[in-house]
Amino acid sequence: MSTNGSNGFTTDILHSDRRHGAEAGAVHKPLHPSAQYAFERVEDLVAVFQGKPGFSYARQGTPTTAALEAKITRMEGGIGTVTFATGMAALSAVFLTLLKKGDHLISSKYIFGNTNSLLGTLENLGVEITLVDATDLDQVKAARRPETRMVFVESLANPGTYICDLEGIGQWCATEKLLYVVDNTLSTPWLCTGKAVQAGLVVNSLSKHIGGHANALGGAVTDTGLFDWSNFPNINEVYRKGNSSNWGLTQIKKKGLRDMGATLSSDAAHRIAVGAETLALRMGKACDNALALSKALAQNPLVARVTYPGLPDHPQHERAKHLFGGRYGALMAVELDNSVDLFAFMNRLKVFVLATHLGDNRTLVLPVAHTIYYEMGPELRAQMGISDNQLRISVGTEDAEDLIADFEQALKG
Ligand SMILES: *Cc1c(COP(=O)(O)O)cnc(C)c1O
Numbered sequence: 001m002s003t004n005g006s007n008g009f010t011t012d013i014l015h016s017d018r019r020h021g022a023e024a025g026a027v028h029k030p031l032h033p034s035a036q037y038a039f040e041r042v043e044d045l046v047a048v049f050q051g052k053p054g055f056s057y058a059r060q061g062t063p064t065t066a067a068l069e070a071k072i073t074r075m076e077g078g079i080g081t082v083t084f085a086t087g088m089a090a091l092s093a094v095f096l097t098l099l100k101k102g103d104h105l106i107s108s109k110y111i112f113g114n115t116n117s118l119l120g121t122l123e124n125l126g127v128e129i130t131l132v133d134a135t136d137l138d139q140v141k142a143a144r145r146p147e148t149r150m151v152f153v154e155s156l157a158n159p160g161t162y163i164c165d166l167e168g169i170g171q172w173c174a175t176e177k178l179l180y181v182v183d184n185t186l187s188t189p190w191l192c193t194g195k196a197v198q199a200g201l202v203v204n205s206l207s208k209h210i211g212g213h214a215n216a217l218g219g220a221v222t223d224t225g226l227f228d229w230s231n232f233p234n235i236n237e238v239y240r241k242g243n244s245s246n247w248g249l250t251q252i253k254k255k256g257l258r259d260m261g262a263t264l265s266s267d268a269a270h271r272i273a274v275g276a277e278t279l280a281l282r283m284g285k286a287c288d289n290a291l292a293l294s295k296a297l298a299q300n301p302l303v304a305r306v307t308y309p310g311l312p313d314h315p316q317h318e319r320a321k322h323l324f325g326g327r328y329g330a331l332m333a334v335e336l337d338n339s340v341d342l343f344a345f346m347n348r349l350k351v352f353v354l355a356t357h358l359g360d361n362r363t364l365v366l367p368v369a370h371t372i373y374y375e376m377g378p379e380l381r382a383q384m385g386i387s388d389n390q391l392r393i394s395v396g397t398e399d400a401e402d403l404i405a406d407f408e409q410a411l412k413g
Pocket residue numbers: 086087088089112115154183185186205206207208217218219358
């Protein structure tokens with residue numbers, strides 16, 4: 001769980017701003033609201049336009065977003081990061097700037113609903129997409145075509161808590177020289193870095209565990225340094241200059257951030273950076289809570305099924321244990337017994353918050369079929385094994401005994 005820095009995960013985050021030259025002994029980089037950044041000499045202005053690190057117009061970043069990017073790069077053990085206004089903006093930038101008409105994308109079918117919808121848009125633009133059960137490496141391999149340019153998976157997929165064969169796919173992509181993109185939002189770099197499973201790019205929604213306080217939206221794309229961009233045909237001629245390890249992020253930043261414009265504000269970047277200081281503490285507590293809650297619910301006769309990677313009957317329990325270092329994430333799916341009136345049960349909850357969103361300090365609960373899978377209709381839901389009595393729970397950092405007691409009192413009615 002340590003990064004490539006000289007210190008451990010949390011030490012690196014806590015001392016990052018200070019070590020990168022915050023003024024007057026400040027322990028946080030200041031919050032820069034400036035939209036433009038001015039120069040004394042025109043030569044310096046021109047140099048920034050021609051690729052020298054620096055700031056010009058805030059759509060391409062500010063010193064505040066750069067300070068957050070440095071922290072995320074260290075967390076993921078990567079070589080660079082570009083931040084965006086949301087996680088979806090980060091994913092859009094990756095897909096739209098690196099793929100073009102006629103390319104083929106292999107994606108896990110266990111992905112965030114909005115990402116699934118985004119892939120539909122990509123298909124309309126002429127990118128061919130194959131959705132596979134990426135818990136099984138053979139299915140990923142079987143989807144390979146000569147035009148395959150990218151393989152996309154999530155490290156821990158909601159609401160079913162599927163864990164793809166992250167390492168096996170990474171190894172295969174490395175031999176096939178395919179760009180491997182991992183959305184690491186729900187495991188977070190604290191449980192597993194994208195680099196550890198040989199991803200080329202890692203996407204994180206900063207709105208979830210990394211920010212952690214449900215007070216800011218953000219997204220990030222990190223280059224792990226493992227992918228050889230000189231072999232990637234979709235890099236524009238103008239970005240094929242200098243060290244090829246920078247080509248991918250340069251294109252994502254220019255085409256995806258500058259041109260598409262979904263920029264993270266300095267204000268949100270600052271709040272996310274403060275949240276990130278306690279990622280390891282919060283994530284550790286949330287994982288411990290989730291394990292305790294899942295064990296308690298699994299024994300309750302009014303609960304039909306608990307799907308949580310920390311339980312030995314989870315299909316990817318051993319894989320999760322190996323990949324995530326003995327912790328299992330903060331997400332679970334819970335199916336109540338048919339005798340329980342789901343809505344009446346939910347309305348009796350006092351600690352659990354009835355809300356969408358994931359990775360907050362507060363425990364959130366959502367009826368899956370009626371909300372995130374509503375658009376899909378009953379037939380597709382049945383195919384995907386989503387029953388009307390299924391809940392998604394994103395476990396927070398409250399006291400575990402309060403969570404267990406609240407769930408049990410609401411079940412009793
Ligand atoms: C929430 C989420 C996103 C999108 O992030 P936003 O910041 O809400 O846009 C992407 N991927 C996963 C796995 C998510 O959970």
